[in-house]
Amino acid sequence: MSKLRNFLRGPAGKLLAVVVISIGLFVLYLNGRSLLGESQVASNSRDRIFIDAESGKAFEHRLQIGDTYPIESPYTHKKTGYPxxxxxxxxxxxxxxxxxxxxxxxxxxxxxxxxxxxxxxxxxxxxxxxxxxxxxxxxxxxxxxxxxxxxxxxx
Ligand SMILES: [Zn+2]
Structure with missing residues (x-):
């Protein structure tokens, strides 16, 4: 047991600790990246294309809680936007x-x-x-x- 403690205190042990921490950070980095990727996809799926029924023009709108159809159109500023x-x-x-x-x-x-x-x-x-x-x-x-x-x- 004391041998292990000595090893960890020694230069080789420190190196090992650095390597382990580096791997840990790298794994965290990868996880974070994939999480970020997923939330990116999720937010994209909330961006929907709508059409202004009056002008016939399409526009993007991010769905929010409480949105009801039709939504306000940026062209008419009236509720004429349909999915x-x-x-x-x-x-x-x-x-x-x-x-x-x-x-x-x-x-x-x-x-x-x-x-x-x-x-x-x-x-x-x-x-x-x-x-x-x-x-x-x-x-x-x-x-x-x-x-x-x-x-x-x-x-
Ligand atoms: Zn077509």
């Missing part, structure tokens, strides 16, 4: 990186499904980023009609 759905598709059915923010018809008080003003494809609430492109307005109407024609379980 945007993001469309990641192009007209020819390719994925794109910069999504188009789309205002859903339901927020405009319009009936019927919403189609992206950019690519003309179907946009739904909580728009999923699916594997294949959503139907265009023409396809959607065609399919709707097809569904009605060969619907078997109704009646």
């Amino acid at each position: 945007a759905e993001l469309c990641y598709w192009t007209k020819d059915g390719q994925r794109k990186h910069d999504p188009t923010p789309v205002l859903l018809n339901q927020y405009k008080g319009k009936k019927g499904p919403t189609f992206c003003p950019d690519c003309g494809r179907l946009v739904v609430p909580m728009n999923p980023i699916g594997q294949s492109a959503p139907p265009t307005e023409a396809d959607y109407k065609k399919n709707k009609k097809g569904d009605a024609d060969d619907r078997e379980d109704s009646e």
Whole structure:
């Protein structure tokens, strides 16, 4: 036991202590970095894209406790900001990186499904980023009609 104490008091022991403390600090540093990274992601997810229903312009807004929809738009300074759905598709059915923010018809008080003003494809609430492109307005109407024609379980 006294041998160990002597060792720790000696130069080799001090070196060992320094190494152990360094490793400890490095681990703390890594943990801190990953924690920081996570909180960064979390704060990004609170930044949502909204659309001003009057001007049709998109803007970013950080959600806060107590926010109710619609939120105040920086363009009209009125409560005309609605959460945007993001469309990641192009007209020819390719994925794109910069999504188009789309205002859903339901927020405009319009009936019927919403189609992206950019690519003309179907946009739904909580728009999923699916594997294949959503139907265009023409396809959607065609399919709707097809569904009605060969619907078997109704009646
Ligand atoms: Zn689109």
